[in-house]
Every structure is written in structure tokens, then in C-alpha cells.
Amino acid sequence: MLAQLRRSPLGVVGAFMLGLALIAATFAPWLAPYDPEQTIHVTIEDIYARPSAEHILGTDDGGNDVLSAFIFGSRVSLLVGFSASLISMFIGGAVGLVAGFYGGRIGNALMRLTDIFLVIPDLPLMIVIVAMVGPSLWNIILVIGILGWTGTARMVRAQALSLKERQFVLRARALGAGNFHILRRHIFPLVLPLMVANTVLVISLSILSESTLSFLGLGDPTTLSWGGMLNFAFTRGAISARAWWALVAPGLGIVWVVLACTLVGNTLEEAFNPRLQSHHLQGEDKMIASPSHIQAEG
Amino acid sequence: MERAETPLLEVRHLSTNFVTDEGVFRAVEDLSFQLRRGEFLGLVGESGCGKTTAMLSVLRLLPAAGRIVSGEVLLEGEDILKLDAAEMRRMRWRKMSIIFQGAMNALNPVRNVGDQIAEALVLHDMAPSRRRAAARVGELLELVGIDADRADQFPHQYSGGMRQRAMIAMALACSPQVVIADEPTTALDVMIQAQILELLERLQRELGLSVILVTHDLSVVAEVCHDVLVMYGGVLAEYATVDEIYNEPLHPYTRLLLEAFPDLSRPDERMISIPGQPPRLNDLPAGCRFAPRCPMVIDRCRIEPPPVRQVRPGRWATCHRIDEAGT
Numbered sequence: 306m307l308a309q310l311r312r313s314p315l316g317v318v319g320a321f322m323l324g325l326a327l328i329a330a331t332f333a334p335w336l337a338p339y340d341p342e343q344t345i346h347v348t349i350e351d352i353y354a355r356p357s358a359e360h361i362l363g364t365d366d367g368g369n370d371v372l373s374a375f376i377f378g379s380r381v382s383l384l385v386g387f388s389a390s391l392i393s394m395f396i397g398g399a400v401g402l403v404a405g406f407y408g409g410r411i412g413n414a415l416m417r418l419t420d421i422f423l424v425i426p427d428l429p430l431m432i433v434i435v436a437m438v439g440p441s442l443w444n445i446i447l448v449i450g451i452l453g454w455t456g457t458a459r460m461v462r463a464q465a466l467s468l469k470e471r472q473f474v475l476r477a478r479a480l481g482a483g484n485f486h487i488l489r490r491h492i493f494p495l496v497l498p499l500m501v502a503n504t505v506l507v508i509s510l511s512i513l514s515e516s517t518l519s520f521l522g523l524g525d526p527t528t529l530s531w532g533g534m535l536n537f538a539f540t541r542g543a544i545s546a547r548a549w550w551a552l553v554a555p556g557l558g559i560v561w562v563v564l565a566c567t568l569v570g571n572t573l574e575e576a577f578n579p580r581l582q583s584h585h586l587q588g589e590d591k592m593i594a595s596p597s598h599i600q601a602e603g
Numbered sequence: 604m605e606r607a608e609t610p611l612l613e614v615r616h617l618s619t620n621f622v623t624d625e626g627v628f629r630a631v632e633d634l635s636f637q638l639r640r641g642e643f644l645g646l647v648g649e650s651g652c653g654k655t656t657a658m659l660s661v662l663r664l665l666p667a668a669g670r671i672v673s674g675e676v677l678l679e680g681e682d683i684l685k686l687d688a689a690e691m692r693r694m695r696w697r698k699m700s701i702i703f704q705g706a707m708n709a710l711n712p713v714r715n716v717g718d719q720i721a722e723a724l725v726l727h728d729m730a731p732s733r734r735r736a737a738a739r740v741g742e743l744l745e746l747v748g749i750d751a752d753r754a755d756q757f758p759h760q761y762s763g764g765m766r767q768r769a770m771i772a773m774a775l776a777c778s779p780q781v782v783i784a785d786e787p788t789t790a791l792d793v794m795i796q797a798q799i800l801e802l803l804e805r806l807q808r809e810l811g812l813s814v815i816l817v818t819h820d821l822s823v824v825a826e827v828c829h830d831v832l833v834m835y836g837g838v839l840a841e842y843a844t845v846d847e848i849y850n851e852p853l854h855p856y857t858r859l860l861l862e863a864f865p866d867l868s869r870p871d872e873r874m875i876s877i878p879g880q881p882p883r884l885n886d887l888p889a890g891c892r893f894a895p896r897c898p899m900v901i902d903r904c905r906i907e908p909p910p911v912r913q914v915r916p917g918r919w920a921t922c923h924r925i926d927e928a929g930t
Contacts (some may be wrong), residue, residue, distance in 0.1 A: 373658055472708035473719075477662055479703075480723045481695035482774075490722070 313575065314413035319568025326562050330379040337373035345369070363550040365534070374529055375554045380511050381530035382562060385446050389511035392450025393457055394504045400454065401461025402496065406469050406488055414577040416462065423455045435523045442525040449514045457503050464496050471581065485570065498577035506570035509563040516559050531555035609680065610637035611813050612699075612781050617654075619660045621884075628884040630656040633836045633911060634674070635919075637917055638781065638813050642930075643804075645828035645845070646817045647860070649881050652664030653706075658783050662701060672674045677823050678781070700774040704786035706766035710758040716769050717754025717757035720744075723776040743772040747802060764795035771802065775810070776779050785817045802825055821864050825849060833857050836882045836892035841913055842919040853920045855899045891923065 329336060338361070345351075354360060362371040399418060404412040438444045463471075468474065469492065477487050482527050483539035518524055519532025520539070538551035615635050621628040631653040638644050646654050661676050663683070674775050675682045678698055686694060703709040710719060720743060721736045723729075730736030741751030745769040758766060767787060774782050784803060788796040807814050816828060824831055824845065831848045833840040833856065841854040852858045859877045865876050878898035888894055894904040899925065909923045 375649065395883055396713075470707065473711040475664060476701075476703055476773075477711075477722070479695055479701050481663060481692045481697070481726050482722070483692060494713055495711075520807045 313572045315451040315568050316572025319572065322549045322561060322565035324392050326379055326383060326565060329376050329381045333376045333380055337370075337376040339370040339373040339375050341369060341377050350373060353543065353546040353551065356550055362554050363548065365548075365551050366537060366543065371530060371534075371550055371554050374560060375531070378529055378531045378534055378555060379558060379562070381442070381525075381528050382515060382559070383451065385442070385515040385530070386512040386562070386566070388446045389449035389453060389515070390504045390507040391505050391509070391542055392447065393454040394500055395454075396451070396458025397454035397503075398461050398496070398500050401458040402465050402488060402492065404458070405462035405465025406484070406492055408466075412462075415458075419458050420457050422452065423459075425452075427452050427514070431514065431518060432521065432523060440518075440523045440525055442528055445515060445523075445525060448509045453507055453511060453514070457500065457507065461496050461500060461502055465492055466500055468492050493576055499574070502570055502573035504570075505566050505573055509570065512559065512562055512566070527573055529546075531558045558559035610677075611640050611642075611679060612638040613675075613677040614657075614661060615675040615677065616735050617657065617660060617676065618672045619656055619665065620670050620672050621656075621668045622670060623668050623885075624899050626885040629837055629887060630669070630884055631660060634834070634839055635911065636835075636839070636842060637754065638815060640780070640813055641807070641809060641811050642813050642830065643823035643828045644813075645831040646737070646815055646833035646834065647819065647821060647824055648840075649819060650883055651884075652834045653884075654834055655785055656837075658701065658785055658815065658817055659778045662695065662699060662783070664701075691692070693727070696779060697727055697777045698784065699781040700776045700779040701779070701783040701785060702767075702770050702787045706770045707758065708761070709770060710766060712758055715755045715757050715786060716761065717741075717744075720754070720769070720773045720776055723773060723780055723843075725859055727777050729777060739776070740772075743775055744769070746806070747772045747776065764798060767795075768792060768797055768802065771799075775806065778810075779812075781813050782814070783815045783817065786819070787816075788818070788820070788823065796823070803827065821860060836887070836890055837884060839919065839921055840893070841921070843917065847918060853914060853918075853925050854893075854922050855897050855924070856893050857899070891921075893922075 334340075342370065345368060347368035351364055352366060354364040356369070357362040359368050360372070360376065365371055365374065380409045400415050404415040431452060434448050435445060438448075452552075469487075474487055474491055477491055482490075515524070515530060516532030516535070519530045520537055522540075524530055524533040526533075532555070534555040535552060538548070538555075543549075543551040614637075617634045618629070621630055630783060634653075634657055636644065646657070648654050656665070656669070659669070663671070665671070671684060674684070676684050680692075683691065683694060710716065715738065718742045720740045721730060724736050724739060730739065737754070737799060740754050744751050744754055749765055749768055749772070753761075753765075758769075761769060771787070774784075780833050787803065787817040788799050791799065800823060803816070806812060816824065818824060828845050830843070831845050832842045832847070833854065835854075835856045841848065841852065841857045843853075848857060849861065852861055858875075859875070862875045863877060865874055877896060882888060882892050882895070888905070889908075890906045891897070891900075891904040891909050893901050897904065903923050907923070911919055911923050912919050912925070914925055916919050
């Protein structure tokens with residue numbers, strides 16, 4: 306796996322980018338020059354003030370420091386991204402393992418359910434649900450998590466289907482092992498790396514979903530995320546004030562984190578997914594298509 | 604089919620089918636045999652003649668499409684086909700274990716070998732503590748000639764022969780009475796083959812095991828087995844002691860099979876192969892399953908399947924031609 310990482314500089318870049326974002330989120334109170342919660346006195350000059358030594362990225366419509374909001378906003382984006390994908394991984398992993406390993410009627414029913422979730426357009430459904438249950442941070446996490454597990458489920462199912470035919474599973478059965486034991490000790494450890502790689506990819510999708518919802522005004526109003534910053538800037542005249550800094554900073558933040566997760570996820574998936582791997586004797590130069598161009602199918 | 608002593612394992616009229624979209628495959632039909640304590644039984648036949656299916660039926664490990672349609676498998680007088688799933692799980696490995704062909708595939712690549720051997724102990728509550736389990740694993744590995752400290756290595760760090768030894772160690776973990784060795788020496792070179800067979804023989808002697816050796820190699824059978832069961836197309840062709848099979852084969856298939864093996868004392872002789880193919884199990888001939896390839900075929904063979912018949916005490920064969928001249 307380390308060798309794979311070394312061979313893939315993009316993965317290293319992604320890990321570095323993700324690391325920076327994590328540091329920013331963790332140490333936000335120390336890194337941010339201003340406390341966004343603080344009440345401030347605002348004069349007309351402070352609204353959408355240009356970037357200056359005092360405010361490196363300028364100020365927003367409320368006269369608040371954009372850089373501080375940006376650093377604190379990374380917390381929300383990453384929290385939503387990680388928590389929602391954790392939920393997705395749990396649901397997707399469980400559905401995929403059960404459907405793949407037990408198969409039969411239960412497996413079919415679960416896969417039809419997966420198909421249903423797969424064909425429903427996520428965004429409108431998310432908007433409807435969030436509008437109904439109210440836009441709190443945990444509601445958003447739950448909605449994104451509950452709607453994002455289909456890809457994981459399909460991939461885990463495919464892997465479980467092939468693993469259960471392996472001879473060591475038959476051997477475990479001959480040893481007197483029951484289904485649960487085989488699932489836990491023989492199937493799960495071999496599916497786990499793939500699930501981890503997939504989860505990193507789901508993180509980027511979750512962050513995008515959160516940003517989208519926040520931008521549409523369905524974010525948690527009490528916490529400022531990057532999507533929320535964009536929403537405020539967009540709806541409160543940043544464009545007519547030519548305050549590009551209020552839009553560019555959160556936009557680039559989203560791109561940064563999503564790109565980082567995608568790079569890391571793709572690298573991990575290449576390392577773990579046997580379908581994307583060429584034979585170990587096969588030289589890289591002999592390959593017709595590089596594995597990074599082949600999309601993983603469920 | 605009665606013999607003097609009560610056998611350890613007795614299979615009576617076992618029939619197994621595979622039900623698939625392409626029809627019903629009659630993989631094993633009316634198979635009966637006995638395994639006495641301390642006996643080495645050879646199960647011989649071409650690839651695809653139902654040897655492995657028969658053994659998986661005995662252990663009730665058939666894939667989803669496989670169905671045992673009739674018969675009894677008596678282990679110490681108890682029909683294990685009647686046990687429920689939980690009882691069956693408890694029985695497996697404690698009484699009967701299996702050494703699979705191709706040890707690489709039978710070991711989980713991401714877990715170390717010792718851990719996988721200990722799995723059997725844990726599943727059967729035979730490892731009260733981690734240390735006791737580790738000690739037993741070491742003991743088992745030493746028994747098959749592997750250093751105990753290699754227990755924490757992974758299957759890919761073992762050679763082919765060592766993996767097979769590890770599988771044997773695993774098979775012995777719960778001290779079973781019956782060990783089924785399903786082609787334990789395929790995919791190994793001749794030297795390692797000989798070592799593995801020697802090991803099996805030694806363990807059989809020392810531990811008083813009863814072993815069913817599934818193979819298509821008659822020389823292996825001649826070396827270690829007491830009794831031989833020759834299968835053809837899912838049915839018993841001939842069942843007798845190893846001496847009788849080699850010196851006086853009754854079934855034409857056994858005879859051809861023996862001729863198809865090289866004889867070291869007559870190196871110049873041409874090797875004869877059996878013409879034709881084994882029957883497709885979903886499209887079986889109406890009469891004897893061997894009739895299309897049999898050199899001694901008569902009209903009756905093509906119409907009426909021969910019954911499994913006791914030719915003389917301790918000797919069974921399935922052929923119409925045997926009653927006429929004893930051949």
C-alpha cells in the first residue's frame with residue numbers, strides 16, 4: 306500500500322491537502338485572527354472591506370473577517386463530510402455484506418431497495434427532507450448519510466459475492482463455523498480496505514452536498530459553513546459590491562477539500578480494489594489503460 | 604453390505620444431485636462404502652466423476668445447488684444427514700475433518716496460519732485461553748514438521764508443501780476420527796507429494812486415524828491404502844481391497860485405469876489411455892454409465908444400468924459382465 310502511494314504522487318498531494326484542511330479545522334481558534342462569535346462595532350467602511358493588513362481576505366456583509374469565517378467554516382464542512390460518510394459506510398457496508406453473503410430473497414430485496422435509492426435524484430429529496438425536518442447540523446448529516454450509501458452497498462456486495470465462493474470460506478464452514486463467524490472473520494476483513502477507500506470518496510460527495518444545501522439556504526443557520534458563506538455573499542450583494550473575496554475564499558475551500566478527498570480516495574481504491582489492479586508481473590508500460598482512468602463499478 | 608465389525612463411517616446408498624438451470628446433474632448415485640477404524644480408504648476416479656461431491660455430501664458442505672436426495676451417512680451409527688444445522692456445526696471437525704485440494708486457496712490470505720488453525724479450536728471451545736491455543740497450534744505444527752514459531756507467518760510466506768502440511772495440522776486440530784484428504788498432493792511436485800503421503804501415513808498410524816484419500820493417482824493409492832473404491836460417472840465401479848484391485852481387477856474401467864498408468868518394471872510398454880470422455884452428468888446414458896467407452900460392452904449394458912453387486916465377500920462391482928465369467 307505504501308508502495309502504491311509512492312507510485313502515485315497525486316495521492317500524496319491529496320493527503321497533504323487533506324492534512325492541511327484537518328489542521329485548519331482542528332486549530333481554528335488559534336489560527337483564525339478574529340473570533341467570529343465576537344460582537345463587533347461596524348462602520349460603513351467595514352462592510353465588504355477590501356483585503357488589507359488587518360483583514361487579509363477582507364470582510365463580509367456584516368463586517369466580519371472572511372479569513373476567520375473561512376477557517377471556522379472548514380470545521381463544519383469536514384464534520385459533515387466525515388460524519389455523513391461514516392453513516393453511509395455503516396448502512397452501505399451492512400446492506401452490501403448481507404445482500405452479498407446471504408443472497409437469496411433478502412439479498413434481492415436489499416438490492417432493489419438500493420436501486421430505488423440510486424434512481425431517486427438526491428438533491429431534490431435532500432431539499433424536501435431538510436425543509437421538512439428543519440435545517441440543523443445533525444439533520445443535514447443524517448440526510449446526507451442516509452442518501453449516500455448506495456455506491457458503497459453495491460461495491461461491498463460485489464466483493465462479498467466473490468469472496469463467499471472462495472475456498473477458505475468452505476474450509477471455515479467445514480471447521481464448523483456459522484454464517485456470522487465467517488462474515489466477521491473471513492469476509493469483513495477483506496472488504497474493509499475497499500470500504501475505507503470508498504468512504505474517502507463519499508466524504509467529498511458529502512461535503513459537496515452540504516455546501517449545496519447551505520448555498521441554497523438550507524444550512525444550519527447557527528453555524529457558518531463554506532456553503533453558508535457563499536449563500537450570504539451571493540444573496541447579500543457581494544457581487545454588486547464587487548467583493549470577490551467573499552465568494553472566492555469559501556469556493557476554493559470547497560474545491561480544495563473535495564479534490565483532496567477524491568485524490569486520496571482514488572489512490573486508496575487503486576491500492577485496494579483488485580479490479581483496478583493489473584497483474585503484479587505486468588509492467589506499467591504494457592498496460593493499455595491506466596487504472597486511474599477506469600471507473601469502479603458497483 | 605455387512606462386514607464383521609461395525610464401521611466407523613458407513614455411507615449407504617448416497618445420491619446427490621445438482622439442480623441447475625441446465626437440468627439436474629446426477630453427480631453421485633447409490634454410493635455405499637464403509638470406513639473402519641484405522642483404515643485408509645482410497646477413492647479413485649477421473650476428474651468430474653463425483654469424488655469430491657461425494658465427500659462434500661458426507662460433510663454436508665455441498666454448494667447451494669447440491670441436494671442429497673437419498674441415502675444415509677452413519678458416523679458411529681448415527682445418521683448425520685438427520686442432524687440439524689447447529690448439531691452439524693458441532694460435529695464438523697471434531698469427528699470429521701477435511702484437507703482440501705489446493706492449500707493456497709483454502710487458507711485466508713490476510714490472516715496468519717496459526718490464527719487460522721486456532722480458529723478450529725476456538726469454534727469448538729477447545730482453547731480455554733489464548734496461550735493454550737497457541738501452545739496447541741505449535742504442537743500441531745511440530746506434528747506435521749513445521750517450526751512452531753512460523754505460526755504467525757502468513758500463507759504467502761509458506762511454500763506449497765508447507766501450506767499443505769499446515770492444512771493437515773488444521774485438520775488434526777480437534778482430534779477427529781475421520782480425516783478426508785481431498786487430493787492432498789495435487790499441485791505439488793513429486794518429492795513433496797511423497798513427503799505429504801508419508802506424513803499422512805505416519806499420522807494415521809500414530810493417531811489411529813481413519814483416512815479417506817481422494818485421488819486420481821493410482822500409484823498413491825497402491826502405496827498407502829487398504830481398501831479402494833473406484834468411481835465412474837458418479838457411481839461405484841468397483842470396491843475391494845487394494846491387493847484385489849491391483850492383482851485382479853474385475854470392472855473393465857478399473858482394468859483400463861490400471862493399464863493407463865506407467866509400469867516401472869516394463870518401461871518399453873506403450874501407455875494406453877481410455878478412449879472417449881466421462882459422461883456428462885446431465886445427459887447420462889440409459890444403461891451402464893461406462894457403456895459408451897467400455898471395450899466389453901454388450902447390448903444389455905446399453906439398456907439396463909447394472910446394480911451394485913457383491914461379487915464375493917468384501918468385494919463389490921457394478922457391471923453386467925462380471926456374473927458370466929467372473930471377469
